[in-house]
Amino acid sequence: MSQRHIDVSVLASEACPVSEVLDHVSGKWSIGILVAVAQGPVRFTELERSITGISRRMLTLKLRKLERDGLLVRTVHPVVPPKVEYTLTEMARELHTSLLELTDWAKRHGGNVAAAQAAYDHEHNG
Template sequence: MSPSHIDVAVLAGQACPVSEVLDHVSGKWSIGIIAAAAQRPVRFAELERALTGISRRMLTLKLRQLERDGLLTRTVYPTVPPRVEYTLTEMAVELHETLQTLKGWAVRHRDSVVAARAAYDGTC
């Protein structure tokens, strides 16, 4: 077996968790939550206002999912009514930086993408 040989079974076993993580962090709601929480700790109602169109149920599900994945920390303060804040973990701060880089790439190349689409559509 050569050093460049790739064990397909090993890759297949790694692909599912990687795909799952990418699915969790690449959706519009997850990106919006991460972007909002990158500025400072945020409360549920703030997120609900910031993410136009998200239902309470979907926001609850996404917050739980991001917390479960280790991207958010949920802190409950013992007040009446209870105050809950969501904060990015170090891992999520790194992810936010990566998303900012991707956003920068998209802004820099949007005109090229539009031109490529026009050229493609003209040849079809």
């Protein structure tokens, strides 16, 4: 019987872009911001109110990071007081679609994962 060998370095290099993207959007704040901004132009204060538990400082940092990553557009309107709005870029809209698919997957399979974990724990922990 022959064994099939897999070149792990090839798999790791293929996974690298996925890891980089996940590093940018994997935090609960980033995902929450992207989901909130997907509804249309959103002001800072609206985001602050809609994302439970985020501090003003953390929101500012995450917005800057997402803007730097090319996922958000920050528009400053020349009015008094200044009005700042955030919108998703086209790239982020595509990502949002993928996040919704991932959310659907999690909803469909969350129970299966929990059952597998319970079975594993029962088998390995006595």
